[in-house]
Amino acid sequence: MISLTNFPEFPENVFTIQSKNHEERFLGLRVDDPERKEVVFFVGDHTFNADEALNLMIETGVALNQSTLVDLSQFLLATAIAMTPSNNDDHYLNGSEE
Numbered sequence: 001m002i003s004l005t006n007f008p009e010f011p012e013n014v015f016t017i018q019s020k021n022h023e024e025r026f027l028g029l030r031v032d033d034p035e036r037k038e039v040v041f042f043v044g045d046h047t048f049n050a051d052e053a054l055n056l057m058i059e060t061g062v063a064l065n066q067s068t069l070v071d072l073s074q075f076l077l078a079t080a081i082a083m084t085p086s087n088n089d090d091h092y093l094n095g096s097e098e
Contacts, residue, residue: 001033002040004058007050008032016044028057038063 008014013032019025024047030040043060044053064072 001035002030002038002063004040004042004061005054007054030061038065039069040064 008030009032013030015029015031016026019027024045026044026046028042028044030042033039040061040063042057042062044056048056
């Protein structure tokens with residue numbers, strides 16, 4: 001189980017994706033469960049101090065097990081494929097290195 005009362009020991013155990021419309025906000029994914037049975041998604045903000053950031057992670061954290069993570073990944077992939085890409089996103093769909 002991932003403890004939300006502290007930050008991960010190693011930064012490589014957190015993956016973040018910056019918000020497209022809010023430069024300071026991000027979606028985080030913690031993968032530091034020692035038993036490898038869950039991950040935690042949370043919302044973060046780069047302008048927060050350490051205490052505020054920890055509180056935000058606790059308030060917004062959502063734990064997922066393997067089957068719900070697979071369901072989410074399939075939904076995200078289907079949604080991404082159905083979206084109309086912007087000019088900035090075309091290289092992700094056609095494989096070009098712009």
